[in-house]
Amino acid sequence: MQTPVRGSYLSTFEHSFDAKGRITVPSDWRGESHETNLHVFPSKDGCLKVYPESWLARQIEEMGSLSLEDPRRKQIEALARIAQAAKPDPKVGRMMVRENLRSHAGLNKEAVLVGSGDHFEIWDKKKWTALPAQDLTLEDAAAAAGI
Amino acid sequence: MQTPVRGSYLSTFEHSFDAKGRITVPSDWRGESHETNLHVFPSKDGCLKVYPESWLARQIEEMGSLSLEDPRRKQIEALARIAQAAKPDPKVGRMMVRENLRSHAGLNKEAVLVGSGDHFEIWDKKKWTALPAQDLTLEDAAAAAGI
DNA sequence: CGCGAAGTGTCAAAAAGTGTCATGAATTGG
DNA sequence: CCAATTCATGACACTTTTTGACACTTCGCG
Numbered sequence: 001m002q003t004p005v006r007g008s009y010l011s012t013f014e015h016s017f018d019a020k021g022r023i024t025v026p027s028d029w030r031g032e033s034h035e036t037n038l039h040v041f042p043s044k045d046g047c048l049k050v051y052p053e054s055w056l057a058r059q060i061e062e063m064g065s066l067s068l069e070d071p072r073r074k075q076i077e078a079l080a081r082i083a084q085a086a087k088p089d090p091k092v093g094r095m096m097v098r099e100n101l102r103s104h105a106g107l108n109k110e111a112v113l114v115g116s117g118d119h120f121e122i123w124d125k126k127k128w129t130a131l132p133a134q135d136l137t138l139e140d141a142a143a144a145a146g147i
Numbered sequence: 148m149q150t151p152v153r154g155s156y157l158s159t160f161e162h163s164f165d166a167k168g169r170i171t172v173p174s175d176w177r178g179e180s181h182e183t184n185l186h187v188f189p190s191k192d193g194c195l196k197v198y199p200e201s202w203l204a205r206q207i208e209e210m211g212s213l214s215l216e217d218p219r220r221k222q223i224e225a226l227a228r229i230a231q232a233a234k235p236d237p238k239v240g241r242m243m244v245r246e247n248l249r250s251h252a253g254l255n256k257e258a259v260l261v262g263s264g265d266h267f268e269i270w271d272k273k274k275w276t277a278l279p280a281q282d283l284t285l286e287d288a289a290a291a292a293g294i
Numbered sequence: 295c296g297c298g299a300a301g302t303g304t305c306a307a308a309a310a311g312t313g314t315c316a317t318g319a320a321t322t323g324g
Numbered sequence: 325c326c327a328a329t330t331c332a333t334g335a336c337a338c339t340t341t342t343t344g345a346c347a348c349t350t351c352g353c354g
Contacts, residue, residue, distance in 0.1 A: 015332070020311070024332055039157070041285035049285055060155050060264045078288035080264040083157045085175065091314065092332075098158075104282070163343075167301065171342055238304065239342075246300095 007033035009115035014125065016109045021102060022094040026113060029120065030093050040084045040097060040122075042104040047114075048097065048122040055118070056083055097122070154181050154199065156262035161272065163256050168249060169241040170258060176267065177240050187231045187244060187269075189251040194261075195244065195269040202265065203230060244269070 013026045030036070035052035043049045059076045066073040086095040097107070110125035123131075160173045177183070182199035190196045206223045213220040233242040244254070257272035270278075280287070 018333070019335090022312090027331060042282070044284040044286040056157075057155070063265050075288055077263040078283055079285070080155065080157050081159050081261050082283055082285065082288060083262075085157055089313065094312090094333090096311070100159075165343070166345090169302090174341060236303070241302095241343090243301070 007031075007035075008117050009120040010117075011115050013113045015111055015113055017097070017102070017107065017111060018094070020096070021099060022096045023111060023113075023122070024092065024094050025088045027093060029115070030088060036087055036090075038086045038088070038095065040086055040101055041079075041082055042101055043121070045121075046105060046127060047124075048101055048105045048107075049116075049119055050086075050122065051119045053085070056080070155264055156267040157264075158262050160260045162258055162260055164244075164249070164254065164258060165241070167243070168246060169243045170260075170269070171239065171241050172235045173260060174240060176262070177235060183234055183237075185233045185235070185242065187233055187248055188226065188229055189248055190268070192268075193252060193270075193274060195248055195252045195254075196263075196266055197233075197269065198266040200232075203227070 007029065009029055011026075011028065015024050015026070017023045025038075035054060037053035039051050039053055039056050041049045041051070056079060059079060063073055063076055066076075084098050084101055086097065088095045105122060106124045106127060107122065108124060108126075112123045112125050112128040114121040114123060114128075156176055158173075158175065162171050162173070164170045172185075182201060184200035186198050186200060186203050188196045188198070203226065206226060210220055210223050231245050231248055233244065235242045252269060253271045253274060254269065255271060255273075259270045259272050259275040261268040261270060261275075
């Protein structure tokens with residue numbers, strides 16, 4: 001049997017960071033169907049990428065069987081050191097993002113949360129609106145998706 | 148913040164050694180989900196590597212099945228020779244690192260604790276920041292591993 | 295024994311992080 | 325169109341964490 005797809009991350013939201021560096025995870029991405037424990041990574045694109053915990057956990061479990069010199073182990077170690085664990089608080093669903101990650105992504109108060117299927121992305125609003133893909137029409141997007 | 152993946156060491160922290168050579172283990176790496184007994188090893192990379200006690204125990208167990216001349220056995224014997232046991236004190240979570248190990252890694256007051264999945268590393272801050280690949284991203288880390 | 299070195303335990307203050315309430319905006323359902 | 329509900333967010337109280345300071349213990353040595 002196959003593991004069912006846990007909740008997926010769809011649509012796009014604009015939320016804001018509070019004074020302590022927390023941001024509300026959209027309620028669509030919380031609750032029964034979604035994992036509560038998340039990992040935040042800096043992305044090459046200048047945003048943050050947020051994956052459910054199970055994604056990295058799988059990799060780390062594998063480490064036990066890898067030798068100390070295995071290049072694959074080195075890769076997983078690299079993932080571990082840049083990952084930040086985060087869990088939205090149960091009452092209002094805010095998650096905390098550390099300063100070093102926020103500054104990597106140039107995040108100020110206004111942010112955009114972008115659903116990307118198995119993960120979501122956090123963009124600074126300015127950066128996001130400056131992206132060329134921003135003015136994709138629904139038709140263009142549909143064409144790109146081949147539907 | 149709390150610790151999602153059972154017993155794994157994630158993210159990177161800057162902490163400092165006190166006058167007696169103790170350093171605070173990040174609270175994320177203490178508590179229920181993590182082992183309290185640790186082993187410190189000098190690494191040839193010029194840092195210290197800290198593993199939970201069970202890791203070395205597993206290695207030693209492995210020795211049982213190795214012949215006396217097996218080079219792998221020699222490696223484990225070497226590990227046992229250089230290991231220092233350490234246990235963060237329960238009140239504030241500081242662990243003591245012996246002078247010979249601190250000087251091996253060129254450790255002064257300012258240190259960086261680097262989560263590496265099944266273990267963590269302790270680097271002198273100067274050395275750490277001088278290393279290349281400071282702004283490693285998810286894509287860099289994941290690429291070579293084919294994730 | 296008394297001394298010093300080395301290691302350990304504890305306190306308290308500041309900083310950092312977390313929980314919760316209340317408001318107002320937005321959405322849903324008659 | 326109004327009432328009921330849900331959601332995001334500012335504000336603020338509360339807790340936890342890190343760290344310097346210092347007292348205390350242990351051990352070896354003359």
